[in-house]
Structures are given as structure tokens and as C-alpha cells.
Amino acid sequence: MRIGELARQSGVSVRALRYYEEQGLLESTRTAGGQREFENSAVDRVRFFQTLYAAGLSSRRIAELLPCIDTGGTTKEQQAMLQSEREALAHRIAELHEASARLDVLITASNARSLEAV
Amino acid sequence: MRIGELARQSGVSVRALRYYEEQGLLESTRTAGGQREFENSAVDRVRFFQTLYAAGLSSRRIAELLPCIDTGGTTKEQQAMLQSEREALAHRIAELHEASARLDVLITASNARSLEAV
């Protein structure tokens, strides 16, 4: 499929797709006229990137993890990278929980005052 | 305390502290010579900011939430803001879990292959 179709199906902009390719995250063949041609599997791949981006990974980091993603992470180094990334994610999740808890304190404190007023 | 001391105690750079003040997140008095003077409570405040930053909030967003933080969020709008922010956090946490799960699949798949080799 061409880039516009991939953009529609994966829900990102054409510009973003070209950027991903530039960063080495996506591959494509070219038509005789020089237009990009993507595999159908690129749709899932791009969606996966979105998930990783949402989780706070950078393009560079995703590119580093790509061999693990494509080959399944066979070497020890790749295993270690996946592990450390998962730990980093766990750390980030904990931070979010912390922030959420802090907000909860504010919310419930305010509710308490509202109740006092009654 | 002065800005360098605050930086040390809160673990952020002097530049960052000036930036926070510029964004309306921090207040300070000035000495006769024009140097910033901070309350001791600023240390916790800055650490709280770090927590919120880590959770993905922007300076602007934190500034919007400040009235809730300082007064405890009394008005309905403030309550609504805190609630919606907490929901946004929950959403982000879910995204992180999703990403973590995707990584797990890769890791365990690889382990499975390692076992096959045995």
C-alpha cells in the first residue's frame, strides 16, 4: 500500500510515517516513479510504535529495540535491553501512581471540607 | 534559602528553578541585592513538581492546577480539573501497561525459543 493508505489505517500522519522511515523504524520499497510502497504488516508495526511512544520511549530507543522486535531478541544483549526497558516502564508506572496518589489526596481533602460544610 | 541551596535540596538545576518561577510555579522574595530568597517549603513543592513532570504533566498544566494545590481545590472547576487529570493519568498508566505487556510477549517468546534449544 502507499503512504496515504498506511496513514489512514494506522492513524498517524503522512509526515510522521516519513519521519519513522528516516529514523530507521520503517522500510519500504519504491515504485518505478519513486513512490513508497509498504507491506500490510506495516499497519500493526506503526500502531506498535504508537504504543511505545505513548509509553515514553524515544525513536532512538525504539530503533535500538527493533532487532529484538524483529528477530524476537535472541542475543543476550537484546534480552538485557528488553528487560531493562521493562524495568524502566515499571519505574515510570510507579511514578504515575505516585502522582495519581498525590492528586487523590487533594481531591479527598477537598471532599472532606465539602462534607464539613454540610 | 537561596537558589543554589534549593537546587541542591530539591535535586534540580538552578536554571530549572528560575524557569519554574518564570512559569509562575514558584514564588520568591528578593534580598536588598536582588537575590532570590525561598521558603523551606519550596523544597517539597519542587519535588512535587518533579513527580508531576515525571507523570507527563506540562508546566502549563501544573500552573493550571496550582490553585487546586494551594487552596486545596475548592471550586467545582478545580475539582473537575483534578478529576480529569486523574483520569488522564489512569489512561496513561493503562498505555504503559499495554506497552509493558507487548515487551513481555517478546521476552517470553524468546525464552521459549531458548528452552527449545535445550
Place this chain on the structure above:
DNA sequence: CTAGGACCTGACGCTAACGTCAGGTGCAAA
């Protein structure tokens, strides 16, 4: 064959959260 929408390659623009000078002042110790 032609219109015109999709695509191409630069290349500059943008925002956030600071980093990093530069050039000058405050302040506390000796």
C-alpha cells in the same frame, strides 16, 4: 491525453524544558 489528487524532496517552523555562555553584581570570609 489531460486533469487533479497523491506523492516526492528539501527545508524552515514550532514547542517544551531547560543548557550554556556572556557580562556584570552581591556577599561573606580572611
Place this chain on the structure above:
DNA sequence: TTTGCACCTGACGTTAGCGTCAGGTCCTAG
């Protein structure tokens, strides 16, 4: 009083992840 480190105010630099022209080509329907 003289160091000399801490602090001050600009103001430009940096990075990521695209957005957005500009100017030109491809492709396909009619």
C-alpha cells in the same frame, strides 16, 4: 579591602517529533 564563589539578567542553543509550505512529479480516471 580584596578575594572569589554565588547570583543576576538577557539571550541564543538544543532535542524530539512532527507541522507546514514550496515547487515539482506520479498515477489513474475519464
